[in-house]
Amino acid sequence: GQQLNQSPQSMFIQEGEDVSMNCTSSSIFNTWLWYKQEPGEGPVLLIALYKAGELTSNGRLTAQFGITRKDSFLNISASIPSDVGIYFCAGLSGSGGSNYKLTFGKGTLLTVNP
Amino acid sequence: NAGVMQNPRHLVRRRGQEARLRCSPMKGHSHVYWYRQLPEEGLKFMVYLQKENIIDESGMPKERFSAEFPKEGPSILRIQQVVRGDSAAYFCASSPPGAPATQYFGPGTRLTVL
Numbered sequence: 001g002q003q004l005n006q007s008p009q010s011m012f013i014q015e016g017e018d019v020s021m022n023c024t025s026s027s028i029f030n031t032w033l034w035y036k037q038e039p040g041e042g043p044v045l046l047i048a049l050y051k052a053g054e055l056t057s058n059g060r061l062t063a064q065f066g067i068t069r070k071d072s073f074l075n076i077s078a079s080i081p082s083d084v085g086i087y088f089c090a091g092l093s094g095s096g097g098s099n100y101k102l103t104f105g106k107g108t109l110l111t112v113n114p
Numbered sequence: 115n116a117g118v119m120q121n122p123r124h125l126v127r128r129r130g131q132e133a134r135l136r137c138s139p140m141k142g143h144s145h146v147y148w149y150r151q152l153p154e155e156g157l158k159f160m161v162y163l164q165k166e167n168i169i170d171e172s173g174m175p176k177e178r179f180s181a182e183f184p185k186e187g188p189s190i191l192r193i194q195q196v197v198r199g200d201s202a203a204y205f206c207a208s209s210p211p212g213a214p215a216t217q218y219f220g221p222g223t224r225l226t227v228l
Contacts, residue, residue: 031215042205042219088156092215100214104156
């Protein structure tokens with residue numbers, strides 16, 4: 001089946017530092033998404049990428065969709081304590097010409113020290 | 115505009131009992147998805163439903179699990195004769211018609227099987 005590999009598994013950084021995490025896949029996805037999950041909550045969509053090579057920003061977050069459509073990275077600039085959480089990449093796929101199924105990576109746990 | 119609602123938030127069952135998890139999608143959303151998350155893992159797709167129709171249940175175990183999304187009322191994920199391995203967080207997501215990439219997740223139901 002399709003698998004997404006995220007790295008690193010965890011990161012410990014100081015407040016104000018920049019963060020980079022990435023995700024690779026054995027399969028091509030037409031849409032990549034990045035989610036953040038906090039303890040006891042469901043994932044929240046941060047950024048969606050629809051075109052190969054696309055670079056998209058959302059505030060301090062920037063994500064890029066790889067040219068091969070098999071990878072993506074997420075950068076967080078000037079981290080703050082509330083950035084703490086688990087960051088998941090996800091690829092969208094489906095059948096019958098309709099994409100609806102999200103395949104998630106295992107996540108990157110981010111800890112920010114004030 | 116209320117988000118996706120799930121109840122109960124926590125559910126404890128003994129082996130052999132039935133578990134019923136409910137999901138009310140966001141207003142205006144007619145597409146519902148269920149995902150399961152094991153500890154320290156990403157979410158795994160289980161089933162995709164539209165009103166009164168199961169579109170894709172390829173991620174559902176063949177036995178003991180069923181899902182429905184009736185014309186009226188919430189979507190229900192039902193697990194019969196629960197076993198310890200069913201302990202997990204179950205998340206529901208909903209999306210508007212024609213926009214499956216924009217799945218909004220509920221807070222999840224954490225099922226513990228004793």
